[in-house]
Amino acid sequence: MVTKQFTGSPDEADLRRADSLAREIFSDVANKWALLIIEALGDRTLRFGEVRSEIEGISHKMLTQNLRMLERYGLVERMVHPVVPPRVEYTLTEPGQALRVTIDGLCDWTHRYLGHIEASRHRFDA
Amino acid sequence: MVTKQFTGSPDEADLRRADSLAREIFSDVANKWALLIIEALGDRTLRFGEVRSEIEGISHKMLTQNLRMLERYGLVERMVHPVVPPRVEYTLTEPGQALRVTIDGLCDWTHRYLGHIEASRHRFDA
DNA sequence: CCGTATCCAATTCGATACTG
DNA sequence: CAGTATCGAATTGGATACGG
Numbered sequence: 001m002v003t004k005q006f007t008g009s010p011d012e013a014d015l016r017r018a019d020s021l022a023r024e025i026f027s028d029v030a031n032k033w034a035l036l037i038i039e040a041l042g043d044r045t046l047r048f049g050e051v052r053s054e055i056e057g058i059s060h061k062m063l064t065q066n067l068r069m070l071e072r073y074g075l076v077e078r079m080v081h082p083v084v085p086p087r088v089e090y091t092l093t094e095p096g097q098a099l100r101v102t103i104d105g106l107c108d109w110t111h112r113y114l115g116h117i118e119a120s121r122h123r124f125d126a
Numbered sequence: 127m128v129t130k131q132f133t134g135s136p137d138e139a140d141l142r143r144a145d146s147l148a149r150e151i152f153s154d155v156a157n158k159w160a161l162l163i164i165e166a167l168g169d170r171t172l173r174f175g176e177v178r179s180e181i182e183g184i185s186h187k188m189l190t191q192n193l194r195m196l197e198r199y200g201l202v203e204r205m206v207h208p209v210v211p212p213r214v215e216y217t218l219t220e221p222g223q224a225l226r227v228t229i230d231g232l233c234d235w236t237h238r239y240l241g242h243i244e245a246s247r248h249r250f251d252a
Numbered sequence: 253c254c255g256t257a258t259c260c261a262a263t264t265c266g267a268t269a270c271t272g
Numbered sequence: 273c274a275g276t277a278t279c280g281a282a283t284t285g286g287a288t289a290c291g292g
Binding site for chain 1: 224247
C-alpha cells in the first residue's frame with residue numbers, strides 16, 4: 001500500500017512495462033538489415049551463405065549479428081546440420097512469417113511511391 | 127549496340143536503377159526514428175515540440191534530421207507560420223499516410239507477439 | 253562453411269551554444 | 273519556439289584472422 005502512492009497501480013505499472021518492452025522490440029526490429037533478412041528468407045529455408053548473397057552489401061558481421069538477434073527473438077529458427085563442412089540453415093518461424101507480411105507491405109509501399117519520392121527529393125534539393 | 131554488350135538492355139538498366147533506388151529508400155525509411163515520427167504524427171498536425179514530446183527519448187537533433195529527411199522525401203509537409211515565437215507544423219502527406227498504414231501493421235505485430243518474444247529471449251539467454 | 257573475436261576507421265548521436 | 277553548427281564521446285560496422 002505504501003509503495004502504490006509512488007509507483008501507481010499494478011495495472012498502470014504493467015502497461016508501462018509493456019510499452020517500454022514494445023518500444024524496445026520495435027527499435028531492434030525496425031532496422032534495415034533485420035527487415036531485409038526477414039524479407040530475403042520469405043518462406044524458404046536458406047543457408048547462411050545463401051542469405052548473404054541474397055542481400056547485397058551486407059557484411060558477414062552484420063548478418064551474424066542480426067541473425068542471432070532474430071533467433072533470440074524467436075523470429076527465425078536456426079538448424080545446424082552436424083556435417084563437415086558445416087551446414088546451417090535458417091527459416092522464419094510463425095511470428096517471423098507474420099512480421100514478414102507487414103514488411104511485404106513496406107516493400108510494396110516503396111515501389112509504389114518510388115516515383116513520388118524521387119521527384120520530391122529532386123524538388124527539395126533545388 | 128556496342129554499349130549494350132557492356133550495360134545490358136535499357137530495360138535491364140532501368141530495373142537495376144529502380145532496384146537500387148528502392149533499396150536506398152527502404153534503408154532510409156526503415157529506421158526507428160523515422161517510423162516513430164510517422165506513427166506519432168498519425169492523422170494529426172503537430173508542432174515540432176509536440177512531436178518531440180510524443181516520442182520519448184528522441185533528441186532535438188535526431189528529430190530535426192529525420193523530419194528534414196521525411197520532408198525531402200515528400201512524406202511530411204512542413205508549414206511555417208510567420209509569427210513570433212515561430213510556429214512550425216508538420217503533417218503527413220498522402221504517401222506518408224500510406225506508409226503509416228504499414229507501420230500500424232508493424233506496431234500491431236509488436237504488441238501481438240510481445241509475449242512470444244519476451245519468452246523466447248528469456249529462453250535463449252539461458 | 254559458419255562463427256567469434258579483435259582492431260580501428262567512420263559514423264552517429266547527445267549536449268551545448270547561438271541565431272532569427 | 274524552431275533551427276543550425278560544433279564538438280567530443282560512444283557506437284557502429286568493415287576487414288581480418290583464427291577456430292570448430
